[in-house]
Amino acid sequence: MSRLWNFSAGPAALPQPVLERAQRELLDWQGCGASVMELSHRGKLFTGLARQAEADLRELLAIPEHYAVLFLQGGATQHFAQIPMNLAAEGASADYVVTGHWGEKAASEAAPYVKVNLAASSKGESYRRVPPRETWQLDERAAYVHYTPNETIHGVEFHDIPDVGDVPLVADMSSDILSGPIDVSKFGLIYAGAQKNIGPSGLVILIIRRDLLERASRPMARIFRYADHAANDSMLNTPNTWGWYLAGLTFEWLKEQGGLAAMRERNAAKATLLYGAIDGSGGFYRNPIELASRSRMNVPFTLHDSALDADFLKESEAAGLLALKGHKALGGMRASIYNAVPLEAVQALVAFMQDFAKRHG
Numbered sequence: 001m002s003r004l005w006n007f008s009a010g011p012a013a014l015p016q017p018v019l020e021r022a023q024r025e026l027l028d029w030q031g032c033g034a035s036v037m038e039l040s041h042r043g044k045l046f047t048g049l050a051r052q053a054e055a056d057l058r059e060l061l062a063i064p065e066h067y068a069v070l071f072l073q074g075g076a077t078q079h080f081a082q083i084p085m086n087l088a089a090e091g092a093s094a095d096y097v098v099t100g101h102w103g104e105k106a107a108s109e110a111a112p113y114v115k116v117n118l119a120a121s122s123k124g125e126s127y128r129r130v131p132p133r134e135t136w137q138l139d140e141r142a143a144y145v146h147y148t149p150n151e152t153i154h155g156v157e158f159h160d161i162p163d164v165g166d167v168p169l170v171a172d173m174s175s176d177i178l179s180g181p182i183d184v185s186k187f188g189l190i191y192a193g194a195q196k197n198i199g200p201s202g203l204v205i206l207i208i209r210r211d212l213l214e215r216a217s218r219p220m221a222r223i224f225r226y227a228d229h230a231a232n233d234s235m236l237n238t239p240n241t242w243g244w245y246l247a248g249l250t251f252e253w254l255k256e257q258g259g260l261a262a263m264r265e266r267n268a269a270k271a272t273l274l275y276g277a278i279d280g281s282g283g284f285y286r287n288p289i290e291l292a293s294r295s296r297m298n299v300p301f302t303l304h305d306s307a308l309d310a311d312f313l314k315e316s317e318a319a320g321l322l323a324l325k326g327h328k329a330l331g332g333m334r335a336s337i338y339n340a341v342p343l344e345a346v347q348a349l350v351a352f353m354q355d356f357a358k359r360h361g
């Protein structure tokens with residue numbers, strides 16, 4: 001077997017014990033004589049699995065009872081549009097705080113359904129930091145405030161939950177959910193595509209304060225209405241059963257690891273090690289993000305001479321380090337170090353980076 005250390009931004013590395021268990025159970029799940037992928041989502045076996053996965057997620061994130069947890073599809077991108085459809089009345093406006101590519105996309109996809117007020121943006125500073133809270137132009141009549149706690153491409157992260165008063169706070173947590181404990185009660189809605197810290201792509205977890213389910217007032221098909229999904233335990237139509245199963249295995253794995261407090265410590269140790277290597281390289285490697293806004297999950301960096309990029313990528317892969325190529329919008333490199341990427345992987349990356357710098361410095 002030749003699994004490499006995988007720094008992919010998403011779909012990203014999954015915990016190896018999760019993959020091994022899925023492999024063991026693939027043909028015959030719990031002795032039922034069929035794969036979990038081959039079972040009715042309405043049968044007792046699958047609904048039991050679904051309930052357990054939700055219970056485990058509720059326990060991990062300490063999700064209060066007055067929040068519904070939905071297992072949906074469409075990627076985070078579909079929910080960029082579906083969130084305003086559900087939370088904003090016709091003619092209403094919503095505040096968007098944009099700190100990178102995905103926040104920008106969330107705002108533009110929402111625009112057909114809600115008046116988008118760009119309350120703050122760091123685009124003019126090439127998304128190098130979270131704009132200071134006191135500069136945000138929030139509107140207290142806004143239907144909600146949307147932000148992206150972790151920008152996967154730019155590597156910019158909020159390290160505190162912003163205070164936006166009584167307006168519901170909506171967070172796209174696609175690339176930081178489950179990376180540490182959060183206070184769910186501070187949010188109106190949290191959503192996340194699964195393919196970074198949860199499981200395979202094709203599944204979206206959405207956590208919504210139940211009173212907000214009542215807001216959807218415009219005409220829309222039931223499939224778009226979160227209240228209908230909640231009333232049907234996310235089985236309004238056939239859910240992504242395979243994704244739900246793997247997410248459940250990941251939740252079990254996280255509990256075995258000591259839960260989200262333990263993940264927070266591990267993720268901090270990994271990020272400290274990697275940023276330390278970048279900052280300590282005498283300018284050979286650089287990360288452009290302001291210290292207080294650096295992401296613990298996605299670490300973009302450049303080499304002092306981009307002519308070395310191709311060699312860096314070729315040699316890193318030969319050294320067993322996968323998917324370090326940066327996003328095409330930024331170039332350079334990016335190491336995504338989600339929950340399933342162990343400290344040993346980051347140690348191997350740092351050792352390679354130091355050796356490469358020595359040979360090419």
Ligand code: PMP
Binds near residue numbers: 078
């Ligand atoms: N938001 C964030 C923060 C992301 O990182 C991504 C994907 N990388 C998306 C949204 C879009 O997700 P999807 O492709 O699943 O729609």
